[in-house]
Amino acid sequence: MLNLGESLKRLRKERNLSQEQLAEMLNVSRQAISKWESNKTYPDIENLILLRNLFNVTLDDLIVNTNKTEAEDTIIPGKLPTDNIADYDKNEEENDPSDNLIIGGFIIGISIGFVTSNFMWGIVGSFIGMGISYILDYIKK
Template sequence: MENLKTLRKAKNLSQQRLADILHVSQQSIYKYENDITSPDIETLTNMSNFFDTSIDYLVGNSNVSRKIEELFPNDLNLDESKLIENYRQLPTSYKKLIQSLMTEYLNAVKS
């Protein structure tokens, strides 16, 4: 769990301080970071919540350090909401230009 060490150091935490936060021993943190043993699912969940990251990132199955947002077909993430907010402020001529560019880009990607 090399990513655990990276996350811990980014928050300037000692192994002992992280152990205290997660209610495990300092030796456990050492063993997790050095792939000597693996944490149980409850500890993994606590780590994920504390570092606001995914369990996949912690165990090295993903390079994405942030949690993946669960989206439903009609939901927008923050980036999408901001794009729509900005788009609505544009004059009609600019909206048409953006629509045209998006169409061209998507057609090029499909080819």
């Protein structure tokens, strides 16, 4: 969850800066700072980088602002647990050869293309690799 406004306000107050002072440092209006702190708008990437440097924090700390215990207890859909990432990658490679078949078909097709001076073989090879991967997926099921 984005907590940029809360983070920005907390960091600004910790350094005893007013919205006006921070605005001057970033060369933006005080209203822009107010909108950022209320999450009505967000700074562009250049201002995010300036804020990161000014407050000496990471972009993740600035934008997400979660403490360790909250981050450990929160499950984010689509996010993998970091301690099992090696196991996930290993299982993914073992169970899904389709990417390798497509790339392999493309490489073989490009090789044939170099020999025959017809580089359409690269595309043909990709489609052959894709077809084989679909056949293997069907057989698995």
